[in-house]
Amino acid sequence: MLHRVVITGLGAFTPIGTDISTFWRQVVEGQSAFAPINRFDASQFRTQFAAEITNFDPSQYLNRADIKRTDRFTQYALIAADQAIKDSGFELEKMDPFDVGVIWGSGQGGTETLEDQTKEFVLGDGHPRFSPFMIPKVLINLASGLISIRSGFRGINYTAVSACASSNSALMDAFNYIRLGKAKIIVSGGSDAPITPSSFGGYCSMKAMSTQNANPATASRPFDVDRDGFVMGEGAGAIVLEEYEHAVQRGATIYGEMIGAAMTADAYHITATHPDGVGATKAMQLALKEAKLNIEDLDYLNAHATSTPVGDLSEMNAVARLTGNKKTKLQISATKSITGHLMGAAGAIEAIVCLLALRDNVIPPTINTEVRDPAIPETLNLVLNEAVRTNVKTAMSNTFGFGGHNGIVVFQKI
Structure with missing residues (x-):
């Protein structure tokens, strides 16, 4: 069990x-x-x-x-x-x-x-x-x-x-x-x-x-x-x-439940993510499968999005593939625009963001985005410049590392 x-x-x-x-x-x-x-x-x-x-x-x-x-x-x-x-x-x-x-x-x-x-x-x-x-x-x-x-x-x-x-x-x-x-x-x-x-x-x-x-x-x-x-x-x-x-x-306060996680490798390049995000899509699919969630069940995605020209686009293409390039309720933000990229600490910090989003029913913003890149699929809901107050029951956090490492974690409200 x-x-x-x-x-x-x-x-x-x-x-x-x-x-x-x-x-x-x-x-x-x-x-x-x-x-x-x-x-x-x-x-x-x-x-x-x-x-x-x-x-x-x-x-x-x-x-x-x-x-x-x-x-x-x-x-x-x-x-x-x-x-x-x-x-x-x-x-x-x-x-x-x-x-x-x-x-x-x-x-x-x-x-x-x-x-x-x-x-x-x-x-x-x-x-x-x-x-x-x-x-x-x-x-x-x-x-x-x-x-x-x-x-x-x-x-x-x-x-x-x-x-x-x-x-x-x-x-x-x-x-x-x-x-x-x-x-x-x-x-x-x-x-x-x-x-x-x-x-x-x-x-x-x-x-x-x-x-x-x-x-x-x-x-x-x-x-x-x-x-x-x-x-x-x-x-x-x-x-x-x-x-x-x-x-x-023991009567502990519970922020949320971890219900899924997955890792894949891009097997592509020592530093660059795969341009089509194939490994990232597979990791997200596996994490959702373990969590027993469909993409329609996911409320919030904290994207890895570091503000690099290639990386952001490959990740968003991967997410669009995950959604079948259809509109869903999933809302996406990139909090590295606020915290900076904490490198090996990034995943933990962004998991904390997901857990607090569940607790407070708020999706934090991506800041500084003035003109959305037209290459990013239009079907994706990006939370830009201001936080969104909404019911958040499920959240996913993406991280990608040099060497082609894709690590995904999923949480839900309890």
Whole structure:
């Protein structure tokens, strides 16, 4: 027998809000945080702005020992996970700690640490003075490891890596482990801290990011005819998944139920999505099949839509194929226009958006879209510029990652 899986805790540490309530208010109001980079001198880069978490002081959240042995991406993970665990309210002392696990997602891991340590060696006096914490700080799996160490969770523990689909991969795995009875609770989500000179410079060289340096606030414009690339963001999203009966017995608040998930591969290109969205369509079909939903049953889609010319169009073609290119009640928005692209954390943050949309019956907007790209199928209902208040019973979140990874998750109101 497969167990039902519900969501009982949420945490968000993002450029537009470092707690769930602030984050959600900014998303619904369509208030972004895109601004010139202040973490390093970006004046020589093609792109000079991002969605940064400004004035970040880890000592406000973590003790000295944890700060010393963690990269920024792990610090973001620990903070968001602490929020979600507190929000869920489960008491570990009343459980078997082997029934509580952590499955995290990250695309890059400790890029900042690797960059700083290498720079210190290359520009120093030639003597290797690498920190003994360097390797633990760089390793991608240390986010999940430290969440469990801090909280005493002794169950399933690892980190999923599938580029920008990483946290949806993590959520899917957590969902399946609980369904199979291998855990009662799993803390899942994702984090990334990619705004460093090397990472940022690499994406600039790929010409993947917007170059609207004169007006960063409106640079991320999914579905717009003049979109020219994504805006890099950073942060973490955390979600507590729990076996339904366990949650009910302890009187937990339930945000929604996870009812389907699927992954496919494009098998096409190292960075580009398949132009026809064949893999994306199949993943959405599989996720809906597992959820026992027809496309006519789906109310909201949080699109991956990063504001790249090719990516947005291929995804919308995939959705049109899913709907048979017919009008349905499905409404679509792209909240990366507000949050920026949080890379490996994107799926978790957008799953949180879906869950809060279910709770509050509101579909957040896509902002900055002034002229809809005429190549996007006319049958698709895009939510542009203002949130829509409507009954939201079901929601899907799409994520796609370099390497051709397609990760889809589906939630419903309970």
